[in-house]
Amino acid sequence: MCRLCSGVTALTLFDLVKRSMRKNIKHYYLYFFALILSVVLYFVFATLQHDAAVAEQGTGTMGTAFQVAGILLIVIAGIFIVYANAIFLKRRSREIGLYQLIGLTKRAVARLLILENMLLGIMALIVGIAVGMLVSRVFLLLLMKLIGYEAFIEVSFSTAAVIQTFFVFLAIFVLTTIQMVFTVYRNSLLSLFNSEKQGQHPRKPKTAVSAILALLGIGLIAFGYWLSGRMLNAMIFFNMLAVLATVILGTYLIFRVTISWLLYRIRRNKNGHLGLENSLSLAPLMHRMKSNANSLTIITVLSAMTLTMTAAAYSMYYSTERETQAIMPFDFMFENEAGLADEISEELDVNGISYQREAVETFVVPAEFEEKPAPFLEQATDIAVLSSEQLQQAGLDVDVPANGEASFHDVSVSTLFNSVDLPFDLTFQDEVPTTLSIMEIAPYNVLNWSFFTSQIVVNEETYQSLKAQLASETGDAALQQMDGFHIAEEDMAAASAIYQQDKYKTSSLHVDYYSSYEESVQSNGLLIFIAGFLGLVFLISTGSILYFKQMTEAEQEKQSYATLRQLGFTVKDIMRGIIRKQAFVFGLPLAIGLAHSIFAIQAASFLFRTDILFPASVAMGVYALIYLVFAVLAVGYYKKTVKATL
């Protein structure tokens, strides 16, 4: 190009961009949608991060959690956009080739694409931030509701969030630009024109090797699952790595080899009589399994991760109340502080707060388990002994054990006893050793214990005899008078405020039920919000990637559908086969991801003392439901494509 006319060229180039964008809106919308969606979600996140109300609520952990989530979000948005751009470029490769064919230099084509990308990026930023501002309030309200903040909230426009979003997407824009330039410079004209027809041809698998690898894939996953239930020993870190490695490798082999191998066997048995539905599902799946193995593996692993994360976070949030109750059976409690207990009783009376004051007696003695009960527990430990009748008197729901038997209470370690066979023996070392049979490991405490001492409950008769034998007036095994308080639900906040005054503070761990419940709700609420938000982003990205992939496949298979319809198959006939394929493409990553996450949750269940079947099922169900929306969309797109072929 001559120097004189370069200005003219730039103008026409811009015209060309405008024109091609207007004409190709169908091709663009996919990429544009991915861009806008990422901007919206990131902007909402940044707004929340910078919101005064959130900052005020949050302490150090909140900020860190937001920062980590923010980085994850950028990574996911980056991958998602680059992927969408790759599909977008592939669909347009003919057009890129055509520009070169009519005489534009590679440089000019690259400039055209960059210009286009810039326009799209700017538009996406504007639209995304505008939409983000509208929806960020909804998300903020949701967050505040989750963490139990009940003040009036106003979302202020955050310049910092806009700037942050701008820079993040500037970086992503640079990435996609490099990708575009690469496409233009690396590909020959011929490959640009043929790229729509790509897709490998199925090859006959080497039976012996495939069979071994196929079974190895299943074996690795089975081993990973098996190990995940037996991780809690000295090698826990190594075990976790082993589980991760075997399950991920196994998943890859499943997609790369096992499925093709199985499909090949089914197909061979059909001996050519494949039928229409298999021709539209089994055959194209085999055709593409090789190139799809990577993305399906990533999607499956991501889904499993997301499912585990959201299910765990929701379970924590869901069981906050019961967990706190298990740790603190009384609203607050005084140890050997009858004076303070009297004082607070008076203060509660003055404030018109109704309460029940319960007295319980206990003593702490060293004891020894029959054998080391779990890898993380010592064989010798200090144990507080309590009487079941006294506890019942104090309003606790405990059973009365038989003579010489006991139930063991310690929320912090109870799940570690899961693998211990009951009953087992507990021996008190005295002149004459006394042995009790532990009949039950209860997942709740019977005292608001400020030290992490395990408790056992025996019946009154056994208690009295143990007391006579083991307890002393003074020293380590001294009797302790516990004063526990039960407060009515509506007065909890006021009572908690009274209890939290400095004059009642006797130890560094000055906790009451209400304030620790509030604290848990706050941190678990934040956790479920961040997990849910990230989960939604993962879900939308993986769902969209699968949907985009199916759109591309539908385009590539257009000719097949046209042929089938000419041969006399109806849209309905063809859709049956396509739906079968979609069930496979979407269902398989979901099913395997669900299986992985179920085992992951089970392996992590020692973190929970309460039953998490319900919250985990709800989280997984919601995930699967949203995921299915993408499958329905894909089927809809196929239907449109098939209908348009004739």
Add this chain to the structure above:
Amino acid sequence: MTTQNKTITQKTSKQTVLQAHNVRKSFGARGNVQQVLKGIDLRVAEGEFVGIMGASGAGKTTLLNVLATIDRATEGTILIDGADISKMKDAELSAFRRNQLGFIFQDYNLLDTLTVKENILLPVSLGKMKKQAAEAQFQSIAKILDIEALADKYPHEISGGQKQRTSAARALINQPSLVFADEPTGALDSKSASSLLGTMADVNKQQGVTIMMVTHDPLASSYCSRVVFLKDGNVYSELYKGDKTRQAFFQEILNVQAVLGGDSVDAL
């Protein structure tokens, strides 16, 4: 019209497979209507091998699509095996195509992801044909078309001629009343083309399969038993091979085509 009458008197002994009367087809919206078929009458009797010839834009492919139920005529009646296809609903038409008609396309239109055998057996996959019957039918057709050895190959592994034979086998698998071929030799080299046409003529004679083929190649149409010439959406003339040699018939076709082509250039 004289040729038309001759057809009827000559072939009354044979059963009619296709009867088209006053078929018209227009494209475009109001104000810009273009009539591509301007009232075509055509009768095809059982066992005929009819070639449709004409210059580009004469309406060959449109006629084929309309007769083959892929497209609907704007006007006129078409009976295939006595059934009026212009009155059928879309689903009925699909079933009709699947059960009564066979198709051979210029670009073969084989499914890349299916083997030769799977491609051929596709049309019977929804039908009532038993697996053994289908298998037997496949074996006999594959033998006639000489593609038995290719059964487990994928389309990308075989030559164009072999692909077209596969396509022909697929068209014949459900023993159709009528096979439509749209420029079947268009993408083939001359050797594969004449080999395929020879096979089609054999199938036509020996199996009694009725074939209607659209082509612009005079050599291809010289394999037919009758050639219909279209011009600007009308039947221009017809030629019968009768007892003539293929070479002589080929000459005749060339002559008609010369008149047809010269006419159009000179007249306009």
